[in-house]
Amino acid sequence: MVKQERAARTRQSLVRAAAEVFAREGFVSASLTSISRRAGVSNGALHFHFESKQALARAVEEEAAAVLREIGRSSGGHSGALQHLVDATHALMSSLDQDPVMRAGFELSCGFPRRADGVDLRGQWRGWVEQVLRDAEFEGALAHGVSAMDASVAVVAATVGFEQLGAGDPKWTSGATLAQFWDLMLPRLASTAALPRLRSAGTLSAQ
Amino acid sequence: MVKQERAARTRQSLVRAAAEVFAREGFVSASLTSISRRAGVSNGALHFHFESKQALARAVEEEAAAVLREIGRSSGGHSGALQHLVDATHALMSSLDQDPVMRAGFELSCGFPRRADGVDLRGQWRGWVEQVLRDAEFEGALAHGVSAMDASVAVVAATVGFEQLGAGDPKWTSGATLAQFWDLMLPRLASTAALPRLRSAGTLSAQ
Numbered sequence: 001m002v003k004q005e006r007a008a009r010t011r012q013s014l015v016r017a018a019a020e021v022f023a024r025e026g027f028v029s030a031s032l033t034s035i036s037r038r039a040g041v042s043n044g045a046l047h048f049h050f051e052s053k054q055a056l057a058r059a060v061e062e063e064a065a066a067v068l069r070e071i072g073r074s075s076g077g078h079s080g081a082l083q084h085l086v087d088a089t090h091a092l093m094s095s096l097d098q099d100p101v102m103r104a105g106f107e108l109s110c111g112f113p114r115r116a117d118g119v120d121l122r123g124q125w126r127g128w129v130e131q132v133l134r135d136a137e138f139e140g141a142l143a144h145g146v147s148a149m150d151a152s153v154a155v156v157a158a159t160v161g162f163e164q165l166g167a168g169d170p171k172w173t174s175g176a177t178l179a180q181f182w183d184l185m186l187p188r189l190a191s192t193a194a195l196p197r198l199r200s201a202g203t204l205s206a207q
Numbered sequence: 208m209v210k211q212e213r214a215a216r217t218r219q220s221l222v223r224a225a226a227e228v229f230a231r232e233g234f235v236s237a238s239l240t241s242i243s244r245r246a247g248v249s250n251g252a253l254h255f256h257f258e259s260k261q262a263l264a265r266a267v268e269e270e271a272a273a274v275l276r277e278i279g280r281s282s283g284g285h286s287g288a289l290q291h292l293v294d295a296t297h298a299l300m301s302s303l304d305q306d307p308v309m310r311a312g313f314e315l316s317c318g319f320p321r322r323a324d325g326v327d328l329r330g331q332w333r334g335w336v337e338q339v340l341r342d343a344e345f346e347g348a349l350a351h352g353v354s355a356m357d358a359s360v361a362v363v364a365a366t367v368g369f370e371q372l373g374a375g376d377p378k379w380t381s382g383a384t385l386a387q388f389w390d391l392m393l394p395r396l397a398s399t400a401a402l403p404r405l406r407s408a409g410t411l412s413a414q
Contacts, residue, residue, distance in 0.1 A: 026235065157366075185395070
C-alpha cells in the first residue's frame with residue numbers, strides 16, 4: 001500500500017514536472033532528462049511510468065481534462081445555468097493562471113502540428129458551454145431572440161481567446177477582465193427576469 | 208532589373224513555402240531542405256536570402272503583419288468606425304482561412320516557448336481594434352454605458368478565439384459564424400442611432 005502510494009506520488013510529480021518543462025521549452029524541445037530531474041526521480045523511474053514523451057503529454061492533457069470536468073461539475077450552484085456558466089469561466093481562467101498542468105494541457109492542444117492522439121480540451125469546453133446554454137434557454141433565462149447557439153459561439157470564442165492571450169499576459173485571465181466581459185455580455189444574453197440576479201464577478205468564494 | 212525581380216520572386220516563394228511547411232510540420236520540426244524543395248530552389252538560394260529558419264519565420268511574420276496593416280487600412284469605408292471593425296474582422300478571418308502566410312504567421316506566435324524576436328501580431332490586432340473602437344466612441348456610435356475598452360476586451364478575445372479555433376475547423380473563420388457573432392454583439396455595442404445601418408455580414412465585396 002505504501003509502495004502504491006509512493007508510485008502514485010512519483011507519477012503525479014512526473015506529470016507536473018512535464019507540464020512545467022513543456023510550458024518552458026515547448027513539447028518538441030523538452031527532454032525526458034530535464035523532466036525526470038525536475039521531478040527529482042531517476043530516468044529509470046520515469047520510464048517505468050511513461051514509455052515516451054508522447055505518453056507524458058497525454059497524461060498532462062488527461063489530468064487537465066479531469067480538472068475541466070470538475071470545474072463544470074462543481075461550479076454549479078442554485079443560481080441557474082447562466083450563473084453556472086459565469087462561475088465556471090472564472091474557475092477555468094483562475095486554474096489556467098495557477099495550475100501548470102492546466103496551462104500546459106491547453107498549450108499542448110494549440111499550434112501546429114496538432115498531435116494525432118491529443119485530448120481535445122477545447123472541444124470538451126465547447127460541448128460543456130453549449131450544454132449549459134441550452135439549459136439556460138430551457139430555464140427561460142436567455143433574452144428574447146437569443147438562442148443558445150448564438151450565445152455559445154461568442155462565449156466559446158471569447159474564452160478560448162482569454163486562454164490564449166492569458167498565456168502571454170495574465171491580465172487576460174484575471175477575474176477583473178472576465179467580470180468586465182460578463183458586464184458587457186449579460187445584458188445582451190440574459191432575460192430581463194434573470195439579469196438582476198446575475199453576478200458578473202462570479203459567486204465562488206475564490207473570486 | 209530582371210535579376211532583381213527574379214530575386215524578389217524567389218524570396219517570395221521561400222516565404223510562402225516556409226509558411227506551408229511550418230503549418231504542416233511545426234516550426235521546430237520543419238527542415239530547411241523541405242522548405243527549399245517546396246519552393247523549388249536550391250539550398251544555396253535559400254541561404255542567400257535567409258541565414259536561418261528563425262529568419263524565415265521572422266519574414267513570414269513580417270509579411271503577415273503587413274497584410275494585417277493593409278486589412279486595417281483598406282476595409283474602412285464611409286460607414287463609420289463600427290462597420291469598419293466588422294468589415295476588418297471579416298477580412299482577417301477570410302485571409303486566415305485562405306492565406307498560408309497569415310495562418311502560419313499567427314500560428315508562430317502561438318504556443319510555448321514564444322520566440323524571443325517574434326512579431327506580436329495579436330498585439331498589433333489588439334491595438335488596431337482598440338483604436339477603431341475609440342473612434343466609434345468619439346463618433347457617438349457606441350451604446351450608452353459601453354466604453355471602447357469594455358467593447359475591445361470582448362472583441363479582441365473573441366477574434367483571437369475564432370483565429371485559434373479556425374486552425375482546427377474552418378467553420379470558426381467562416382463569414383456565417385462571424386455574422387452570427389456580430390448579430391449578437393452589435394445590438395449591445397452600437398447606439399440606437401448607429402445600429403440600423405450596420406451590416407453584421409460586412410460590406411466588402413468578398414463577403
